[in-house]
Amino acid sequence: MTYAAPGAPPAASVELPVIRDNPVAGLHRLANRIVTLCWVELRKIRHDRTELYTRAIQPALWLLIYGEVFTRLHAIPMPAGVSYLAYLSPGILAQSALFIAIFYGIQIIWERDAGVLTKLMVTPTPRSALITGKAFAAGVRSLIQGVVVLIIAAILGVAFTDNPLKIIGAMMILVLGSAFFACLSMSIAGLALARDRLMGIGQAITMPLFFSSSALYPTKFMPGWLQAISKVNPLTYEVEALRGLLIGWSTTLWLDTVVLVGATVASITCASLLLPRLANR
Amino acid sequence: MTAGAAEMAPEGTTTDAVRCTDLSYSFGTHTAVDHVDLNIVPGEMYGLLGPNGAGKTTTIRMLTTLLKPATGTVTVFGIDVAARPMLVRRVIGYVPQMLSADANLTGLENVELFARLFDVPRRTRKDLVDGALQAMGLTEAATRLAGTYSGGMIRRLELAQALVNAPRLLVLDEPTVGLDPIARGDVWDYIERLREEHQMTVLMTTHYMDEADAYCDRVSLMHRGTIRATGRPADLRAGLGGGATLDDVFRHYTGDTLDDAQEEGGIRDVRRARRTARRLG
Numbered sequence: 110m111t112y113a114a115p116g117a118p119p120a121a122s123v124e125l126p127v128i129r130d131n132p133v134a135g136l137h138r139l140a141n142r143i144v145t146l147c148w149v150e151l152r153k154i155r156h157d158r159t160e161l162y163t164r165a166i167q168p169a170l171w172l173l174i175y176g177e178v179f180t181r182l183h184a185i186p187m188p189a190g191v192s193y194l195a196y197l198s199p200g201i202l203a204q205s206a207l208f209i210a211i212f213y214g215i216q217i218i219w220e221r222d223a224g225v226l227t228k229l230m231v232t233p234t235p236r237s238a239l240i241t242g243k244a245f246a247a248g249v250r251s252l253i254q255g256v257v258v259l260i261i262a263a264i265l266g267v268a269f270t271d272n273p274l275k276i277i278g279a280m281m282i283l284v285l286g287s288a289f290f291a292c293l294s295m296s297i298a299g300l301a302l303a304r305d306r307l308m309g310i311g312q313a314i315t316m317p318l319f320f321s322s323s324a325l326y327p328t329k330f331m332p333g334w335l336q337a338i339s340k341v342n343p344l345t346y347e348v349e350a351l352r353g354l355l356i357g358w359s360t361t362l363w364l365d366t367v368v369l370v371g372a373t374v375a376s377i378t379c380a381s382l383l384l385p386r387l388a389n390r
Numbered sequence: 391m392t393a394g395a396a397e398m399a400p401e402g403t404t405t406d407a408v409r410c411t412d413l414s415y416s417f418g419t420h421t422a423v424d425h426v427d428l429n430i431v432p433g434e435m436y437g438l439l440g441p442n443g444a445g446k447t448t449t450i451r452m453l454t455t456l457l458k459p460a461t462g463t464v465t466v467f468g469i470d471v472a473a474r475p476m477l478v479r480r481v482i483g484y485v486p487q488m489l490s491a492d493a494n495l496t497g498l499e500n501v502e503l504f505a506r507l508f509d510v511p512r513r514t515r516k517d518l519v520d521g522a523l524q525a526m527g528l529t530e531a532a533t534r535l536a537g538t539y540s541g542g543m544i545r546r547l548e549l550a551q552a553l554v555n556a557p558r559l560l561v562l563d564e565p566t567v568g569l570d571p572i573a574r575g576d577v578w579d580y581i582e583r584l585r586e587e588h589q590m591t592v593l594m595t596t597h598y599m600d601e602a603d604a605y606c607d608r609v610s611l612m613h614r615g616t617i618r619a620t621g622r623p624a625d626l627r628a629g630l631g632g633g634a635t636l637d638d639v640f641r642h643y644t645g646d647t648l649d650d651a652q653e654e655g656g657i658r659d660v661r662r663a664r665r666t667a668r669r670l671g
Contacts, residue, residue, distance in 0.1 A: 145506040
């Protein structure tokens with residue numbers, strides 16, 4: 110396509126790129142940005158694997174010490190044939206993904222400070238595609254971390270499903286959960302605007318999120334007020350879905366998935382709206 | 391009447407590379423850009439000069455779709471920036487003030503990221519990325535992490551990133567700030583070469599008057615959000631009589647020396663400068 114103002118001489122005409130503004134092109138671009146930002150994340154993990162190892166320590170301790178001890182204590186009643194360790198493993202899986210995702214906002218603040226964010230925002234990438242791409246990149250990192258956690262749990266004798274479809278389903282739930290918490294973190298980044306502040310907020314909310322979910326114990330043993338909180342805590346739905354898929358614990362998988370998808374879409378919207386506020390500081 | 395107004399391209403005869411009409415922007419009560427009019431002719435190297443806080447970066451941010459103009463319009467090759475930001479982003483290459491490569495990716499990956507974000511088709515991507523790296527003299531260092539690059543190399547890497555989009559307009563915000571004199575000369579050589587080979591229009595901001603004098607076809611002197619004078623550096627100097635420097639010209643039109651005016655920077659600039667300083671150690 111050649112662009113020229115009416116009456117402009119040919120010398121002033123400029124070749125402009127043709128862009129298609131239709132939903133199909135928009136979806137194609139969104140998919141492209143998600144793939145691109147996940148690719149970036151994989152390259153970074155490849156260049157520096159230290160974080161993969163250091164982040165494995167905490168879940169390993171939860172499973173190895175807390176899990177083993179509480180299995181022996183029989184403090185939390187389990188149905189016949191389910192060990193507490195098996196019950197706990199999906200919870201710890203979700204927790205390790207949460208801990209990765211909840212600090213993702215720090216990365217975007219770092220990118221803002223380094224000028225990388227403004228440069229990304231001057232590429233033909235809509236704000237929402239940038240946020241969605243980053244959310245899925247957090248999912249990719251959580252997934253790789255999740256494999257480490259699952260291997261540790263398997264070594265401790267937890268028998269997970271051998272149905273490949275259920276394993277793929279669990280991976281998708283893990284990515285979705287991470288995407289939600291990464292967007293929550295990026296939304297907070299858009300409000301807090303400074304790395305230190307976000308660090309404090311992140312630390313203040315991770316443990317409440319963890320303890321008010323069903324990661325460690327069934328919600329039916331919680332006091333009423335805590336049960337109410339756990340019902341609005343997306344981590345509960347993530348853990349329940351993972352449990353259902355990985356160890357066959359009875360679950361309402363559809364409800365869990367719908368809640369997670371809804372929460373993720375809402376948090377992507379929220380983070381996208383707050384992104385310019387962050388970028389223009 | 392400002393000096394060199396006659397230098398401006400006559401209206402209506404060409405599609406300007408950039409045209410700002412009555413452009414303003416405020417941060418709260420502080421007017422950063424105050425009714426600015428300017429036009430840039432295709433193919434020229436245009437400098438926006440002034441101290442920190444003069445409104446240069448805010449102008450650039452409106453032009454690069456990062457901020458929506460409060461009043462007035464900006465067009466890039468005839469495209470209204472506020473109305474069609476995605477199209478404008480395909481036409482411009484932007485190098486922000488801070489040295490902004492991703493330190494955790496190699497030089498090659500940094501450039502490939504931008505090729506992907508600009509939707510360069512896979513079959514031509516590799517050649518284009520290699521070509522951009524070669525044009526910036528980074529072929530040898532391409533597989534090293536950008537974190538190991540010197541300041542001058544990072545600037546060249548950023549130019550390579552902008553280059554994969556084959557931009558019609560290259561926007562450089564303080565391209566040589568924070569670089570040692572040798573690296574500065576080096577970066578200018580590359581910018582000049584790019585301009586010759588690709589007939590790019592270049593808009594740059596700087597507070598180094600000597601660089602503006604040496605490299606810009608035309609400059610605008612900006613102070614406290616307004617443009618005080620526009621013209622060829624030589625004409626502006628000649629207007630003041632023999633031996634005048636651009637610094638003298640600046641003082642003549644603003645009543646401020648560049649050093650005094652520097653105090654105008656305000657907290658935002660201080661914060662930004664501090665961040666850059668911290669990152670660069």
